[in-house]
Amino acid sequence: MSKTSPLLVGISGGIGAGKTLICKVFSLLNIPIYNADDRAKWLMTNHPPLKTLIIEKFGASAYFEDGQLNRQYLADIVFSDPDKTALINSLVHPAVGEDFKSWALGQHSKYVLKEAALLFETGSYKALDYTIHVTASEKIRIERIKSRDPKRSTEQIKQIIKKQLTDEEKNKLASYIISNDESALVIPQVLKIHSQLMRNGH
Template structure:
C-alpha cells in the first residue's frame, strides 16, 4: 500500500494575531507543525551554504568569531534598507522551502501545517494546498506583543506591521479564517477546520 502524501496547509497571521497559540491547538490534535520562522533562524546558524551566502552579501561581521549569527548587526543592515530586506529574503526563503519539503515527506498525517508570518508576502503560499489566516483586531495585537515583549514599543511594532500584508487582504486570500479576538472561542474554530481538512484529505485521496 502506497503512503498517502499529507496535504500541505499554511497557517499565517500578523504579529500578535496568535497564530502560534492556534498552531499548538492543532498540535494537540496530533497534526505535525513546521515552524518556518524558527527553522529559518536555525538554518541561518547551521546551513553552511546559506551562511556563506549571507557572509558574501552582508560581510563577515554577520557572524561572531564563535560562528554564531550576529543578529543585532544583521537586523540593523536588513531593516534599514528595503533592498537588503529583499536580498536576505531571497537567500533564506528558498532554504526554508527546501527544508520544509524534506520535512514534509517524512510525516504521516492527513495534513500538516506550515506556520509562517509571511506566507503571502513571500509567495510561498503557492506551494501549499490551503491557507489558514489567524485574524485579530490591530489594537489587541499591539497590546499582546507589548505584553510578551516589553522591550518593544508601539512604534517598533507598527514598523513590523507595516511590512506585513494587511489583515483584510490576508482574509480575502485565505481558505479558512480563525478569529482570535476576545469574543470568539478558539477551540471550536480549530476543530471545525480540522474536521474539514481531515475529511477533505480522505475525499481527495480516495
C-alpha cells in the same frame, strides 16, 4: 505501496494575532507543526550552501569566528533597508521551503502545518495546498504585544504592523480565516478547519 505525502498547510497571522496559540490547539489534535521562523534561524547557521550565499551577499561579518550567525549585524543592515530585507528573504525562504517539504514527507498525518510570520508577504504560501490566516483587531494585537513585551511602545508596534500586509489583503489570499479577538470561540473554528482538512487529506 509508496507513502503519500501529507497536505501542506500554512498558518500565519500578523504580530500579536495569536497564531502560536492556534498552533497549540492544532498540536493537541496531533497535527505536526513546522515552525518556519525557528527553522530559518537554524538553517542560517547549519546549512552550508545558505551560509555561503549569505556571506557572498552580506560579507564575512555576517558570521562570528565560531560559525554562529551574527544576528545583530544582519538585523542592523536588513531592518532599515527594504531591498536588503527582500535580499535576505530571497536567500532564506527557498532553503526553508525545501527543508519543510523534506520534513513533511517524514510525517504520518493527513496534513501538516507550516507556521510562518511572513507566509503571505514572501509568496511562500503559493507552494502550499491550503493556508490559514489568524486575525485580531489592531487594538487587541497591540495590547497582547505590550503585555508580553512591556518595553515596546505603541508606535514601535504600529511600525511593525505597517510592514506586514493588512488583514484584508491576507484574508483574500487565505483558504481559511480564524478570528482570535474574543468575538468568536477559537476551538470550534479550529475543529471545523481540522475536519475539512482531514477529509481533503490524501
